Amino acid sequence: xxxxxxxxxxxxxxxxxxxxxxxxxxxxxxxxxxxxxxxxxxxxxxxxxxxxxxxxxxxxxxxxxxxxxxxxxxxxxxxxxxxxxxxxxxxxxxxxxxxxxxxxxxxxxxxxxxxxxxx
Amino acid sequence: xxxxxxxxxxxxxxxxxxxxxxxxxxxxxxxxxxxxxxxxxxxxxxxxxxxxxxxxxxxxxxxxxxxxxxxxxxxxxxxxxxxxxxxxxxxxxxxxxxxxxxxxxxxxxxx
Numbered sequence: 253x254x255x256x257x258x259x260x261x262x263x264x265x266x267x268x269x270x271x272x273x274x275x276x277x278x279x280x281x282x283x284x285x286x287x288x289x290x291x292x293x294x295x296x297x298x299x300x301x302x303x304x305x306x307x308x309x310x311x312x313x314x315x316x317x318x319x320x321x322x323x324x325x326x327x328x329x330x331x332x333x334x335x336x337x338x339x340x341x342x343x344x345x346x347x348x349x350x351x352x353x354x355x356x357x358x359x360x361x362x363x364x365x366x367x368x369x370x371x
Numbered sequence: 372x373x374x375x376x377x378x379x380x381x382x383x384x385x386x387x388x389x390x391x392x393x394x395x396x397x398x399x400x401x402x403x404x405x406x407x408x409x410x411x412x413x414x415x416x417x418x419x420x421x422x423x424x425x426x427x428x429x430x431x432x433x434x435x436x437x438x439x440x441x442x443x444x445x446x447x448x449x450x451x452x453x454x455x456x457x458x459x460x461x462x463x464x465x466x467x468x469x470x471x472x473x474x475x476x477x478x479x480x481x482x
Contacts (some may be wrong), residue, residue: 294459297410297418297476298471299473301469311469313470314470347417349418356406356408357463358408358410360420363416
């Protein structure tokens with residue numbers, strides 16, 4: 253069955269970096285894009301961007317340009333999200349979600365990774 | 372960016388019919404498709420796709436869920452509401468160019 257399994261929770265200090273992974277199984281990894289979605293505590297969902305799993309090209313929403321990097325370990329069917337220079341407002345749950353290249357809807361989601369940024 | 376507006380909360384009774392609305396700041400429909408999708412999220416869980424392209428039921432989703440609408444006004448209907456349906460529901464649009472946006476969510480609560 254199709255699964256997206258994400259790495260575990262993270263506790264970081266402001267200014268540090270974090271790398272979250274999302275391992276896909278049950279389908280051909282390069283046939284679908286991987287999208288990233290942020291959910292701050294008690295808040296709604298915010299689309300961060302996506303990575304073309306065939307070419308490796310990332311596309312970022314405006315609010316996520318600069319400190320956020322999407323990458324792949326295609327041989328391991330894994331997508332990664334790295335956030336550098338962490339700020340308190342980065343405290344959130346980050347989801348990976350499978351979708352068509354470019355967008356449309358997201359049919360499978362990872363379980364989410366809670367990142368807490370606190371001094 | 373396309374803004375999606377949902378009512379924050381809705382109180383329901385088990386067994387009744389409930390409609391959850393989502394209004395877009397611009398049309399998200401073409402002549403072929405409406406680029407509006409619906410998700411269910413329970414506390415501590417990831418969102419789950421229920422409806423895509425406004426009215427298509429995702430595989431495995433119970434038939435008591437349905438979606439309708441076009442242009443700027445869309446509706447998710449649950450009939451009848453079961454206890455397992457108590458959750459937050461988000462609409463999401465994928466019209467034209469990114470960014471893809473979500474509504475603020477409607478939390479379904481028991482009366």
